Amino acid sequence: MPTSHSTQPDRLSTSVQYIKGIGPKRAEILAERGIRTVRDLLYYFPFDYIDLSTVEKIGNLRKQIDSGKWITIIGTVKTFDLIGRPPRQRFVVVLGDDTGIVQLVFFARVNYFKGAFTAGETLAVSGKVTGFKLQPQIVHPSIDRINASEDEADGQTGFLHTKGFVPKYGSSEELRDVHLNVKGLRRILRHAVDDYIDAVVEFLPQDIVQRNEFYELPKALSSIHFPATSEELAAARERLKFDELFALQLLLALRRKRIKVDLPGISFNIESKLARRLVDALPFKLTKAQIKVVNQIAEDMKSGRPMNRLLQGDVGSGKTIVALIAMLIAVDNGYQAAFMAPTEILAEQHYQSLVNFLKDLPVNLRLLTGGQRSKLREATLLDIRGGGAQVVVGTHALIQEGVTFARLGIVIIDEQHRFGVEQRVALKDKANDHSPHPDVLVMTATPIPRTLSMTLYGDLDVSIIDEMPANRQSIKTILKTDSQRSTMYRFVREQVQQGRQVYIVYPLIEVSEKLDLRAATEGYERLSGEVFGDLRVGLLHGRMPSNEKEQVMSDIKSGNIDILVATTVIEVGIDIPNATAMVIEHAERFGLSQLHQLRGRVGRGTEQSYCILMAPDWMNRVVRKIVRLPIMPDEQVEQLKSVRRLQTMLETTNGFKIAEIDLELRGPGDFFGTRQSGLPELHIANLVTDGEILSLARKEAFNLIDHDPHLRLPEHRPLRKNFEERMKSTLSLAEVG
Helix, strand or coil: CCCCCCCCHHHHHCEHHHCCCCHHHHHHHHHHCCCCEHHHHHCCCCCEEEEECCCCCHHHHHHHCCCCCEEEEEEEEEEEEEECCCCCCEEEEEEEECCEEEEEEECCCHHHHCCCCCCCCEEEEEEEEEEECCEEEEECCEEEECCHHHHHHHCCCCCCCCCEEEEECCCCHHHHHCCCCHHHHHHHHHHHHHHHHHHCCCCCCHHHHHHCCCCCHHHHHHHHHCCCCHHHHHHHHHHHHHHHHHHHHHHHHHHHHHHHHHCCCCCCCCCCHHHHHHHHHCCCCCCHHHHHHHHHHHHHHHCCCCCEEEEEECCCCCHHHHHHHHHHHHHHCCCEEEEECCCHHHHHHHHHHHHHHCCCCCCCEEEECCCCCHHHHHHHHHHHHHCCCCEEEECHHHHCCCCCCCCEEEEEECCHHHCCHHHHHHHHCCCCCCCCCCEEEEEECCCCCHHHHHHHCCCCEEEEECCCCCCCCCEEEEEEEHHHHHHHHHHHHHHHHCCCEEEEECCCCCCCCCCCCCCHHHHHHHHHHHHCCCCCEEEECCCCCHHHHHHHHHHHHHCCCCEEEECHHHCCCCCCCCEEEEEECCHHHCCHHHHHHHHCCCCCCCCCEEEEEEECHHHHHHCCCCCCCCCCCHHHHHHHHHHHHHHHHHHCCCHHHHHHHHHHHHCCCCCCCHHHHCCCCCCCCCCCCCHHHHHHHHHHHHHHHHHCCCCCCHHHHHHHHHHHHHCCCCHHHCCCC
């Protein structure tokens, strides 16, 4: 039955200290984890469960060897010992029940496990069964201590700790200090559910609940903590994941509605003589994909509603020329265009590219960066305020105080993931107060997985350049290890002797005491002196003064540098067609999308190009054989991720496939700064795995806003109240693209 909206919602605002088993001291510790009210506690979801509903007997494990199935057993610790010598040392626990014994094997942090077990204790163990000399074993299993007497001591019915699906909650040393470990959290959650679940108000419209056969909210919250069956757990998860994603999509629907309906836009005449002259003068033909995207942008620009579009295109697909065509349409209509890039090097590269494209067109192009001389900067600011500067390329300097556009018509933001929402707002706000809302085009060469695109940029129209220029060569990617360094150096020299140029990229500028990485400055000194003393070697990194960086860029473009040693400052914006080899030192330390971006700096001419990934010798042995262990210490997990990244680089150059794997490895929170999106954190939904629920949430949210744009209908009042409470920190950005 649906929960009545007249149920007392204020009870959920009760302090957690009044829940049985907590009190003031524990409430203080819980508050540090963000748990202050009953509502907070009910939404403190288990991160996992011990499935004791189907426990396998140890005597049956031989049949499960190498089956790949995740098995749960319960047994008593018989013996444990440290076996062998480094580096093959391992810690082995012998677990037994009334049907047999099994070995639990740990290869890492073996000294930690010495004091972790007690003979005679009962463990619930989960993992995949492998065999050693025909004997079953579980390597690095998931382990939970259980004790049937604890259920009796708690006076709980339903076997809170030892039967069915047992919830696992995060705990810490602080919690243990006040006797609130995982079992303690289970107890207080049981009290919270029993005493307060009737105060939970259903906020979703009933037509959405019924159409999708969702659990009512009280049932979902009860079942997420204490599910009776796997089916019940799945249904509870589905409902609560939907709630999180539905709130995000409502926010995006409101943003889109405000931009597309409420804000005044510019109706551009898209018949631009300047754009036509540019296209006619190009030494190449636009690809079909570029033409398609230009038409999509032009339709937006003539509509009279503010354009809010995301342009995705892999490295080298030709996004800049598409953006320039859009800017020329604005200029032909008497408006100014702003083009913002995240770094001075990239801004200067874009400026030089536009200078070349616009050399025969009557367009006043200006550059604004933080490193400019004061007189030049003041003259540029005056030109922008007066409207004489028609196209302005710049960095964050474009959004600093004192910058005002006379008639801003379009904003282009390149490599948009490096900017926060507030910075994008600030650039749009640089328009004159009396001007209509400028069109916005954000661009990225980092392909965005579908689920992340629907979440971060779900309010934007999306254009994709999915075709590369016809003369582009595919890039050959090669793995070399430290013992093969002389071979790599020989290859670099051969490339230079053939008249080509080479990049060698390091992850740091200076030597770090914590990481054994070759720094760019140290590498430059060694390469320019010992290894390539007879060649012209240059150095480029972000801490160099602007004039020095400009000189290095000028030298590499003119061919006066054979080998450019650099940091990731060249990840974007460097376009040297004669560069045919990219060497990435300590490639295992780079993110996957970053590796892909760096690889895209070569292959921009007609010659065969190469990307050489340099890594430690041990990676050569395992890079093609990834063994997935279910539970591993953090350092092993990171090593496994490094191997997967390099393997992906060797297997594909498809940016979207690379982005999907990168999202899987890093998680949404780290994928180029979800924090910058202005969207709240997800607690139960997962953008890697919950694409279907996300699509459903998007469909329902956008339909709802179409029919009730302000959530004012009586049946939507509970939803509006819940939405405002859940999204209060981000509603102020609802108009932001």
